[in-house]
Amino acid sequence: MHISEGILSGQVLSAGAVIAVAGTGIGLKKIDYDKIVHVAILASAFFVASLIHINIGPASVHLILNGILGLLLGFAAIPAILTALLLQSIFFQFGGLTALGVNVVIMAVPAVLVHYLFLPLLGKSSKLNFTAGFLAGFFSILFSSLLLGVALWFTDKNFFETSLAIIMTYIPVMIIEGVITGFCVTFLLKVYPEIIPKKL
Amino acid sequence: MKTLRIKQISVLFIIILTLIPAGFVHAHKVIIFAWVEDGMIFSESHFGSKREAKNCSIRVLNGKGLLVHKGKTDEQGKYSFKIPENIDSGLxxxxxxxxxxxxHWKISENELRNNPSNDDIKTAMETKAKLEENPSLYKIVTGVGIIFLLAMVLKFIKKRRKKSD
Structure with a gap:
């Protein structure tokens, strides 16, 4: 899911950087003082998840976990994802510093979207908690795949084929992330229900 | 009691996230490694050090950025071709x-014209090994540590702002 350096045009990289900086500013402002530790824990999960690999056909994909970050953190997921991606870029050479903004947009915007889409389902029953987690995990990867397709479209000019190839590659990841996010959310809400953000 | 539970969950999460994946992780970055031998350029491509990059396109550019050759990796992630004629720069x-x-992988003009020396081979192998290096536990723990350090800084800033308000 990380776009490497040297692929996208300067305009796309700049647009990504501007959106990422603006989103990070909003996210930092919205982080509640008492929830900062939650943000750090989930950012750590995101940082490490990229090292867990799934080999699909000719491609090599990894877990992302932007769904659980988005669902539980909302806008605060943006600075969390920015920090984790920056560290992944420095320590593991995933993506690259110039593509950081675009990568943040690709992974953080869907995270915020799933927060607003599926948060209302949380905290009602165990089944609904799992469903909300599954949908957040599934759709965050689907939306990220689409955004990745849009970013690459500026290079390939072949949006439909590029996006289709990306979505096909990531379908198993959508399902796996959905299941993992579902179980994580159900577990967290059982042992620590305070982690649910305030309702919209 | 509540603080204790938060601490317990935090510690549990950190231990799981840092130690368990460390046993089976490998670098995700894609790597290409190429060398010159008997008028041919040989290349090997893979994700990290584990999985071959199959059927991936390879474009060869000269010093001016012009395309001089293109091809596709095989099932083992390998691709080889004859050194293109009239080359006056590295590739x-x-x-x-x-x-x-x-x-990408750079091949110098000197490497194309002469057989590589032992030093060239040693440098290339060192570069390859560095690229293939898997993320160490040390890097993972440092990364998580930095995230928590930044969180503490943010907490400190927010606390000061609260007080000044």
């Missing part, structure tokens, strides 16, 4: 492994 092999994954 760069660009690997496109799809979904935004790219890598």
């Amino acid at each position: 760069v092999l660009h690997l496109d492994a799809g979904t935004g994954h790219k890598a």
Whole structure:
């Protein structure tokens, strides 16, 4: 899911950087003082998840976990994802510093979207908690795949084929992330229900 | 009691996230490695050090950035071709492994014209080994540590702002 350096045009990289900086500013402002530790824990999960690999056909994909970050953190997921991606870029050479903004947009915007889409389902029953987690995990990867397709479209000019190839590659990841996010959310809400953000 | 539970969950999460994956993780970045031998350029491409980059396109550019050759990796992630004629600069092999994954390897003009010396081979092998290096537990723990350090800084800033308000 990380776009490497040297692929996208300067305009796309700049647009990504501007959106990422603006989103990070909003996210930092919205982080509640008492929830900062939650943000750090989930950012750590995101940082490490990229090292867990799934080999699909000719491609090599990894877990992302932007769904659980988005669902539980909302806008605060943006600075969390920015920090984790920056560290992944420095320590593991995933993506690259110039593509950081675009990568943040690709992974953080869907995270915020799933927060607003599926948060209302949380905290009602165990089944609904799992469903909300599954949908957040599934759709965050689907939306990220689409955004990745849009970013690459500026290079390939072949949006439909590029996006289709990306979505096909990531379908198993959508399902796996959905299941993992579902179980994580159900577990967290059982042992620590305070982690649910305030309702919209 | 509540603080204790938060601490317990935090510690549990950190231990799981840092120690368990460390046993089976490998680098995700795509890598291309190329060398010259008997008038041919040989290349090997893979994700990290584990999985071959199959059927991925390779474009070869000269010093001016012009395309001089192109091809595709085989099932083992390998691709070889004859050194193109009339080359007056070094070459760069660009690997496109799809979904935004790219890598490149530079071959100097000197390497193209002469057989590589032992020093050249040693340097190339060191570069290859460095690229293939898997993320260490040390890097993972440091990364998580930095995240928590930044969180503490943010907490400190927010606390000061609260007080001044």
